[in-house]
Amino acid sequence: MIARRGNPAYRIRPIDLFRIYRELCAFGRRGGCDTLKHHFEPTALGALRKGYAGRVPIVEILQEASVTDSTASSLSETDVGQRHPLLEVRDLTKSFGGLRAVDHCSFQVERGTITGLIGPNGAGKTTVFNLITGFIPPDSGRILLDGEDIGHLRPDQVFSRGLSRTFQIPREHGTMSVLENLMLVPAGQSGEYWWNALLRPGRVWAEEARHLAKAREVLEYLQLTHVQHEYAANLSGGQKKLLEMGRMLMADPQLILLDEPAAGVNRTLLQSIIGNIQTLSRERGITFLLIEHDMNMVMSLCDPVIVMSEGRKLAEGAPDAVRNDRAVLEAYLGGQYAAVAG
Numbered sequence: 001m002i003a004r005r006g007n008p009a010y011r012i013r014p015i016d017l018f019r020i021y022r023e024l025c026a027f028g029r030r031g032g033c034d035t036l037k038h039h040f041e042p043t044a045l046g047a048l049r050k051g052y053a054g055r056v057p058i059v060e061i062l063q064e065a066s067v068t069d070s071t072a073s074s075l076s077e078t079d080v081g082q083r084h085p086l087l088e089v090r091d092l093t094k095s096f097g098g099l100r101a102v103d104h105c106s107f108q109v110e111r112g113t114i115t116g117l118i119g120p121n122g123a124g125k126t127t128v129f130n131l132i133t134g135f136i137p138p139d140s141g142r143i144l145l146d147g148e149d150i151g152h153l154r155p156d157q158v159f160s161r162g163l164s165r166t167f168q169i170p171r172e173h174g175t176m177s178v179l180e181n182l183m184l185v186p187a188g189q190s191g192e193y194w195w196n197a198l199l200r201p202g203r204v205w206a207e208e209a210r211h212l213a214k215a216r217e218v219l220e221y222l223q224l225t226h227v228q229h230e231y232a233a234n235l236s237g238g239q240k241k242l243l244e245m246g247r248m249l250m251a252d253p254q255l256i257l258l259d260e261p262a263a264g265v266n267r268t269l270l271q272s273i274i275g276n277i278q279t280l281s282r283e284r285g286i287t288f289l290l291i292e293h294d295m296n297m298v299m300s301l302c303d304p305v306i307v308m309s310e311g312r313k314l315a316e317g318a319p320d321a322v323r324n325d326r327a328v329l330e331a332y333l334g335g336q337y338a339a340v341a342g
């Protein structure tokens with residue numbers, strides 16, 4: 001596609017062109033240029049390197065391809081143009097006996113955002129998380145992840161599609177070390193089957209070495225290396241939340257749902273958690289949807305903010321707009337939100 005610029009240095013073999021096209025399609029579905037370099041698969045990068053023989057920086061090529069090149073523009077129309085939000089909740093409803101916890105609730109989460117989900121106690125936020133992640137089935141409504149209906153899937157199936165979550169109360173394996181907690185995450189490990197250990201020991205070791213390297217990288221990233229051999233049960237509340245985040249990262253998620261990441265966390269670790277969310281969003285293109293009662297955190301970290309009340313979406317918008325929304329203030333009845341709104 002870029003070969004049509006007329007510069008022979010830009011010529012690409014058809015097979016590489018096909019790979020690039022395929023990867024650009026995948027990229028288009030995932031979100032813009034900024035996140036491309038983090039999502040590009042090694043095969044495509046290899047193809048690009050081969051095609052361009054290192055003459056142009058990869059990111060520059062991709063920006064050209066997706067922004068200015070005419071063939072790439074037609075790609076945008078056919079593929080990127082039909083791009084859907086990363087997560088879409090449509091008309092979701094869930095009752096527990098006579099109590100309607102989620103009541104025809106609809107909202108969207110756009111790629112690359114850190115979206116806040118707030119609302120007074122009992123508004124239905126955690127129930128929405130449980131529905132999205134397959135922990136409970138909806139009574140009605142749809143949940144679409146990247147356009148695919150995931151409303152009927154089990155939690156592990158949702159997880160394998162790149163959607164991870166944390167819980168209000170962390171669910172670490174207390175009698176295992178921090179490192180082991182991370183090593184457990186990758187699904188379908190060959191070592192889970194005893195015959196592989198006998199028949200394919202090399203494969204099992206190689207896989208374990210890969211997971212170990214990744215776990216160490218995640219620990220370093222989250223600054224938990226110093227507690228890697230500690231039992232998870234011995235960690236502080238904040239460290240357990242970081243460990244949960246680490247478990248998410250082991251799965252290379254595209255969307256992370258955080259349920260009250262600030263609850264029970266001291267100020268220092270809270271800054272670390274906030275910093276990690278921002279960096280992961282900016283550098284790895286991970287999208288976040290987070291429930292939080294700490295309004296200072298929500299207002300400084302999230303954009304947009306979705307407000308739920310009595311099972312429904314009450315308001316949505318930029319933090320400042322939501323902060324001054326009368327209906328939102330009323331829903332909180334002059335509680336902590338009103339205090340922040342000043």
Ligand SMILES: Nc1ncnc2c1ncn2[C@@H]1O[C@H](COP(=O)(O)OP(=O)(O)OP(=O)(O)O)[C@@H](O)[C@H]1O
Pocket residue numbers: 096099100101119120121122123124125126127128
């Ligand atoms: N498994 C359940 N069985 C019965 N009622 C439930 C169940 N889960 C939630 N509820 C009820 O549904 C309503 C919404 O609860 P939910 O936990 O989703 O609210 P929330 O907005 O997350 O509240 P909070 O901010 O206090 O965590 C509440 O009245 C709650 O008591």
